Amino acid sequence: xxxxxxxxxxxxxxxxxxxxxIVYTLVWAVPGDPFAGKxxxxxxxxxxxxxxxxxxxxxxxxxxxxxxxxxxxxxxxLGETFSGVSISEQLLNSAPITVRLAIVALLIQIVxxxxxxxxxxxxxxxxxxxxxxxxxxxxxxxPTFVTGSVLQILLGVExxxxxxxxxxxxxxxxxxxxxxxxxxxxxxxxxxxTRTSIAENRRxxxxxxxxxKGQPNRRVVFVHLxxxxxxxxxxxxxxxxxSLMGGAIVTEGVFNINGIGGLIFRNIAEKEGVMVTTIVTxxxxxxxxxxxFVDLLYAVLDPRIRYD
Amino acid sequence: xxxxxxALTAAPxxxxxxxxGCGGGGGGxxxxxxxxxxxxxxxxxxxxxxxxxxxxxxxxxxxxQEGVYSQLVGYAPAxxxxxxxxxxxxxxxxxxxxxxKLRKGWKFHDGTEVKAKNFVDAWNWGAYGPNAQLSATWxxxxxxxxxxxxxxxxxxSGPQKPPTPASKTMKGLKVIGDxxxxxxxxxxxxxxxxxxxxxxxxxxxxxxxxxxxxxxxxPIGNGPLxxxxxxxxxxxxxxRNDDFPxxxxxxxxxxxxxxxxxxxxxxxxxxxxxxxxxMEALPPSAKAGSKYKTxxxxxxxxxxxxxxxxxxxxxxxxxxxxxxLRKAIALAINREQITKTVLAETYxxxxxxxxxxxxxxxxxxxxxxxxYDPAKxxxxxxxxxxxxxxxxxxxxDGGRKEPLEAACNSIKNALGVECTFVGATNFGDxxxxxxxxxxxxxxxxxxxxxxxxxxxxxxxxxxxxxSSNDSKTSNPQLDSLLAQADATAQRADAxxxxxQAHHVLPTYFPSIPVWMERGVGAKSSNLESATxxxxxxxxxxxxxxxxxx
Numbered sequence: 001x002x003x004x005x006x007x008x009x010x011x012x013x014x015x016x017x018x019x020x021x022i023v024y025t026l027v028w029a030v031p032g033d034p035f036a037g038k039x040x041x042x043x044x045x046x047x048x049x050x051x052x053x054x055x056x057x058x059x060x061x062x063x064x065x066x067x068x069x070x071x072x073x074x075x076x077x078l079g080e081t082f083s084g085v086s087i088s089e090q091l092l093n094s095a096p097i098t099v100r101l102a103i104v105a106l107l108i109q110i111v112x113x114x115x116x117x118x119x120x121x122x123x124x125x126x127x128x129x130x131x132x133x134x135x136x137x138x139x140x141x142x143p144t145f146v147t148g149s150v151l152q153i154l155l156g157v158e159x160x161x162x163x164x165x166x167x168x169x170x171x172x173x174x175x176x177x178x179x180x181x182x183x184x185x186x187x188x189x190x191x192x193x194t195r196t197s198i199a200e201n202r203r204x205x206x207x208x209x210x211x212x213k214g215q216p217n218r219r220v221v222f223v224h225l226x227x228x229x230x231x232x233x234x235x236x237x238x239x240x241x242x243s244l245m246g247g248a249i250v251t252e253g254v255f256n257i258n259g260i261g262g263l264i265f266r267n268i269a270e271k272e273g274v275m276v277t278t279i280v281t282x283x284x285x286x287x288x289x290x291x292x293f294v295d296l297l298y299a300v301l302d303p304r305i306r307y308d
Numbered sequence: 309x310x311x312x313x314x315a316l317t318a319a320p321x322x323x324x325x326x327x328x329g330c331g332g333g334g335g336g337x338x339x340x341x342x343x344x345x346x347x348x349x350x351x352x353x354x355x356x357x358x359x360x361x362x363x364x365x366x367x368x369x370x371x372x373q374e375g376v377y378s379q380l381v382g383y384a385p386a387x388x389x390x391x392x393x394x395x396x397x398x399x400x401x402x403x404x405x406x407x408x409k410l411r412k413g414w415k416f417h418d419g420t421e422v423k424a425k426n427f428v429d430a431w432n433w434g435a436y437g438p439n440a441q442l443s444a445t446w447x448x449x450x451x452x453x454x455x456x457x458x459x460x461x462x463x464x465s466g467p468q469k470p471p472t473p474a475s476k477t478m479k480g481l482k483v484i485g486d487x488x489x490x491x492x493x494x495x496x497x498x499x500x501x502x503x504x505x506x507x508x509x510x511x512x513x514x515x516x517x518x519x520x521x522x523x524x525x526x527p528i529g530n531g532p533l534x535x536x537x538x539x540x541x542x543x544x545x546x547x548r549n550d551d552f553p554x555x556x557x558x559x560x561x562x563x564x565x566x567x568x569x570x571x572x573x574x575x576x577x578x579x580x581x582x583x584x585x586x587m588e589a590l591p592p593s594a595k596a597g598s599k600y601k602t603x604x605x606x607x608x609x610x611x612x613x614x615x616x617x618x619x620x621x622x623x624x625x626x627x628x629x630x631x632x633l634r635k636a637i638a639l640a641i642n643r644e645q646i647t648k649t650v651l652a653e654t655y656x657x658x659x660x661x662x663x664x665x666x667x668x669x670x671x672x673x674x675x676x677x678x679x680y681d682p683a684k685x686x687x688x689x690x691x692x693x694x695x696x697x698x699x700x701x702x703x704x705d706g707g708r709k710e711p712l713e714a715a716c717n718s719i720k721n722a723l724g725v726e727c728t729f730v731g732a733t734n735f736g737d738x739x740x741x742x743x744x745x746x747x748x749x750x751x752x753x754x755x756x757x758x759x760x761x762x763x764x765x766x767x768x769x770x771x772x773x774x775s776s777n778d779s780k781t782s783n784p785q786l787d788s789l790l791a792q793a794d795a796t797a798q799r800a801d802a803x804x805x806x807x808q809a810h811h812v813l814p815t816y817f818p819s820i821p822v823w824m825e826r827g828v829g830a831k832s833s834n835l836e837s838a839t840x841x842x843x844x845x846x847x848x849x850x851x852x853x854x855x856x857x
Contacts, residue, residue, distance in 0.1 A: 036740040038356060039365050039442050042768075042775045043743045046460045047470055051440035054469065084358050084524075085540045094541070149573075157580045164577035165569075168542040256574040258541045266541075266570060269734055270356065 001299075008292050015288060016281070023280045024066050027273040034058075034082060034271035052082060056274075069274060073281075081272050090263060091278070097170045098259035101251070102244040104172065104179030109187040109237065117194025117233075118226060122202065132195070136188035148181040148254035165256035175257075182251040186240050193236055197229035204228070230301055238294030242287040345562045346853040348835070350586040350846055351575045352566035354541055358524040361510035362434030362441035367845075370507060371566050375533030375546050375559075375848055376417075377510035380408060380427070381501065382557060385841035385850065387665055388614060388760025390502045393554060394422055394511070394530065396487075398504075403496035403797045410487040414553055416513040417534045424489035428481045430512035432456065433520075437473050443508035445775065449500060451480030451492045496795035498802035499761040506758055532559050532848060543567045557849045564848070579830055586851075588829040588844050592707045595652040595828075604830050611827035611840040612665040614757035616658055616765065618819035619700065619715070619750040620742075620779045628749070632692035634817035637750070638677040639685035640722035641715050647823050650714045654828050658821035661765060661813050665842065668762035668803040673810055674821050682722035689723045697726035699749030703738040704731030712752060715822065742778045753778055753819060760842065762806045766790060770818055781818040 035049050052058075057065055072079055078087040120129045139147070155177060156164030166174045201207060202225065210224045248261030256262075260279060267275040298305045355369035364373050380395035392398065394414055400406045414422045433439060435447035437457040447453055455475040461468050480492040493500060503509075511530060516523045527535045532552045536545040544566040548559055567584065569575040572591035578584035580603065594600040600608065619637075621628050628634070643657035660673035676684075700716050702708045709731055716727040730749070732738040741747055755776065757764045768774045771790050772782040786809050793805030829846075831838040839850035 033736070033740055036736045036743060038736075043739075044442060045440070045444045045457075047437040047444060047457065048440040048442055050460050050470055051438070083356050084521075090540055093539070152574075152577055157577050160581060163583055164581050165574050165583065168539065253571050254574060256569050256571065256578075262541065262570045266354065271736065 005292075005296075008295075012285075012288055016284065019284045020070070020277060020281050021066060024069065024273070024277045025062060027268075027271075027276050028062060028065070034273070056082070069277065073278070078278055079274055081267070081275055082270075087275055087278055090275070091260075091282070094259050094263050095282075097257060098245055098248055098252070098261065100170065100172065101175050101179055101182060101248060101257065101259060102241055104175045105183030105186070105244050106237065106241055108180050108183045109190050109240070113187045113190030114194050114233065117191045118198055118221070120191075121195040121198025121229075122221065122225075124199065129195075132191060136191050139184050139188040142184075144181060144185065144250045145254065147184050148178070148251055151177055151181060152254060168258065170257060170259075178251050178255045178257060181254070182244060182248055186236075186244070189236065190233060193233050194229065197232055198225060201225055201229045227301055231298060234297055234301065235294055238290045238297075239287070242283065242290050245283055245286055343836075343853040343855050344560060347563035347565060348561050348585040348851060348853065349565040349567050349583070351572075351579075351584060351588065352544060352568045354568050354570075355538075355544075357442060358521075359527065359538070360434075360441065360520070360524050361430070361512070362439075362443045362446070362508040364507055365442045368568075371845065372535070372538075372544050372546065373507045373510070374531070374845065375564060376527055376529035376531045376535050377507070378414075378529070378531045378554070378557065379505045379507070379509050379511075380410075381505035382554075383505055383760060383842070385839050385847040387612070387667075388757070388842045389667075390505055390760070391556075393505070393557070398501045400501070401797060403498045403500070403795060403802075404493050406491040406493070406500060407484075408489050408491065411553070412487055414530060415551055416511075416530045417528045417549060418513055418515060420513055420515075421486075422511050422530050423486045424483045425486075426511035426513060427509075428477075428483050428489055429517060430510065431481060432477045433512070433517070434508055435478060436476055437470055439520075441508070446503075446506065446508045447478070449493050449495075449497050449503070450478050451494045452478035453480075453494065455479070496797070498794055498796050498799055499759075499763045502759045502761050532557050533564055536563075541568055541570075559848045559851065561851055561853050579832055582832050582834060585832040585834055586829065586838055586846050588827065588840060588846060590654075590828055590830065592710075595654060595707075598652045600652075600828065600830075607830050607833060609827075609829040609831055609838060609840040611829070611842060611844065612663075613825050613827045613844050614663045614665055614760055614764075614842050615755060615825045616661065616663050617655070617752070617754045617822050617824065618658070618661065619822060620747070620753045620819045621750060621817065622745070622747045622778070623780045623782070623818075624745055625747070625749070627694065627696070630692045630694060631817065632688045633694045634820065635677050636685045636688035636692055636694075636723060637698065637719060638674070638817065638820045639679070639681050639688060640719045641820070641822060642680040642718045642722075643678065643823055644680065646711055646714045646718065650711045651823065653826075655711075655823040655825050658824050660810065661770075661819070661821055662762050662810055663757065663765065663824055666757070666760060666762050666765065668807050668810075670807060670810070674814055677814065677817075678821055680718075680722075685722045686724070689725070694725075697728060698723075699728050699730050700752070701730045701732065701738070701741065701747055701749060702752035703733065703735045704729075705734055708752060711823075745780065747778075750820070751778060754825075756843075762803060762810070763790075763793065766806060766809055767794070770813065779818045781816070783812060783816060783818070786812045 035044050035052055038044055057068060080086055116132050120132045152164050155161045162177055207225055210220045245260060248259055249265045252259045252261035264279045352371055353368035356366055357363045357369060359369045359372060361373060361377055364370055378393050380393060381390040382393040383390055394410055396409045396411045398406055398408050410424060416422060431447055434441045435444050435453055435456050444457055456473045456478055458470045458473050460470040482490045484490055513528050515528060532549055533546040534549045536547050538544045546564040548562050552558055573593060575584055575587055576591050576594055579587050590600050621634055647655040647657055659678050662669055698719060700712050702712055713729045716729050720727040742751060755769060767790055768776045770777060770781060770786060772787050789805055789809040793802045796802040796805060827840050827844045829840040834854055836852040836854045839847040841847040
């Protein structure tokens with residue numbers, strides 16, 4: 001187990017270097033001058049462009065720029081955006097909000113999705129099953145933007161139950177509706193995954209044995225059935241947390257949340273290469289860690305899986 | 309249609325003006341402190357720069373600038389007519405040497421007095437090349453600008469750096485006393501006293517020069533509002549300056565929060581539900597089908613903006629140099645229909661190259677060529693001998709694409725020639741095409757005047773080498789008229805010459821006028837009144853908060 005973990009952690013290094021280099025190259029390969037359009041309908045003063053090009057080393061070859069950047073990151077200095085705002089400061093402001101939003105979304109997925117999946121999976125065909133299938137199909141077919149805007153207009157503008165946008169503090173309570181919007185599609189998938197997995201395992205030998213041994217129904221469902229059916233769901237949820245962090249662009253835009261999604265969107269538009277690279281790198285790390293976590297969780301869920 | 313649209317927008321404007329005047333006269337006062345202690349929240353965008361006065365060229369930072377700083381002159385909210393603010397008087401006999409006397413006792417927010425040297429030092433600092441301020445070239449009229457601002461010998465992308473300027477100060481600025489200074493220009497410029505009301509000409513307190521970077525994070529100004537805090541992507545907070553001396557620009561609320569949004573749509577929903585008090589623009593979804601009129605009702609604010617939209621015809625494209633072709637395209641655009649439908653009556657057709665809200669505007673300078681006439685358009689097109697297709701380029705975000713596509717359609721239908729809209733992903737990319745002279749057809753050009761002078765619609769846009777002469781045109785007759793107008797001491801005489809220059813434009817069509825924007829904004833029901841000014845901003849002094857009953 002320990003060696004497996006070490007091997008996996010070591011694998012992070014080339015993946016990390018590779019992705020950052022690719023992202024960095026892609027960001028700077030996008031044609032266009034980051035300083036164009038900064039001065040409205042006029043061309044920017046030459047002195048401004050010269051100074052900025054110099055300060056950010058934009059005249060160096062790409063590889064040199066990349067390694068300078070990497071050196072800075074390793075030494076813990078993420079640098080500044082072109083407007084002189086510290087990148088780490090912005091990240092520290094935005095990241096907790098997105099993490100909170102992603103956790104809310106994940107909780108909604110787990111609670112609603114797994115419960116609905118287990119119930120329909122055990123009961124089998126019937127009104128409830130059909131209802132869940134239709135409603136999940138409905139959620140899957142709606143783009144996040146639509147779900148978000150509809151809920152925002154109904155709950156926020158028409159009925160006044162929530163504020164249409166989230167305040168700067170972004171408290172847990174305010175994030176429930178955006179979290180639901182962000183998690184809605186994945187929630188539907190979780191429901192369907194759980195339902196299928198449970199329905200399949202319901203007829204497995206070990207379940208029959210457990211029932212035959214006279215174990216209480218609750219124990220059969222939660223310990224034997226759910227635990228064994230959880231592997232595909234956990235795999236999905238694990239990678240989903242990563243995509244929730246990055247995929248929050250739409251939700252954060254609709255509800256004006258100052259999170260990672262909005263940050264990445266704005267900075268791509270403003271050609272803030274360093275910022276984009278840093279955020280994407282962070283997201284890559286989240287993905288890597290989550291997939292490691294999911295892999296380790298398999299062993300817990302199914303003791304037959306060993307990593308030695 | 310022109311007059312009807314005018315009446316439509318003028319009526320609510322007049323109402324707003326009456327209301328705000330009323331509020332200022334004491335209409336809102338009976339409720340006493342309840343409204344005077346109020347906090348209002350307005351729509352904002354993330355400032356891309358560091359917000360020093362000479363660095364703030366964008367709308368996001370300008371909202372903060374206009375509260376925190378007061379320049380020598382201010383502008384009237386409706387039409388931008390200048391009036392003296394910090395200046396007690398600005399006098400000149402030859403439009404070259406300007407003598408400025410300051411009001412006494414006007415203080416910065418840190419308690420130090422605003423003196424002549426605060427202006428002179430701030431302007432010198434802003435113009436000094438190595439300080440790399442975005443608005444540095446605004447000071448180019450002043451004698452000695454060339455000594456403080458040097459050009460990069462091989463262009464900004466080359467390896468060489470611009471040489472360090474010989475001097476740190478411009479010889480055209482001379483402090484005469486604590487409250488008096490003199491500005492000498494390189495050449496006479498008749499509207500200079502209007503120009504100096506623009507943001508980069510703000511004074512800076514002595515504290516600034518010790519630590520410019522620290523100052524940028526917590527600016528100290530001399531305006532009606534004091535800076536409190538700025539959280540990137542979240543908000544800018546300002547609070548009232550109780551010692552502000554100028555009645556006309558005093559604010560009648562306590563705190564101002566400029567809330568930063570990444571999308572107008574989200575802000576608009578906040579506005580509808582009363583979470584946001586003011587927006588100076590409406591999102592495209594609200595404009596679609598003129599939905600905003602029913603959604604907002606009496607909360608709708610309108611203003612005559614000092615702006616004009618044209619289609620630039622680059623001189624460097626030989627196939628478009630043809631005057632008959634230019635006229636044919638101008639005739640082929642159905643301005644009335646497009647402004648009414650696609651632009652939801654937030655624009656009106658343009659009939660010349662200057663805005664109709666400016667002193668010196670004349671009706672119909674573009675004449676028959678800006679009237680939709682497909683038959684005549686076809687005639688001119690046949691005469692031009694042009695073949696191949698016509699393109700219109702612009703950034704396609706922010707609602708730019710739809711009206712231009714409609715214009716293209718109109719051209720296609722009238723001339724029977726293929727016309728396509730070629731979109732750039734964002735404004736920066738589009739500016740890259742223009743600055744690099746890489747337009748391949750007509751280019752969008754939306755000009756908003758920086759100050760209310762007819763001069764501002766001509767010099768920067770059409771004069772040889774003008775800062776925004778995107779078509780790169782050069783016309784000796786126009787240049788000489790503009791030079792003459794600039795050098796005229798009497799402003800009224802200068803305006804006459806600028807008008808003459810305006811009449812030169814239809815002889816060579818450097819660009820095709822299309823429409824002029826009417827500002828539409830909105831206030832929340834928390835506000836008794838608010839004025840959208842000619843710059844499409846909230847006139848802070850006009851805000852009266854509703855008393856809570």
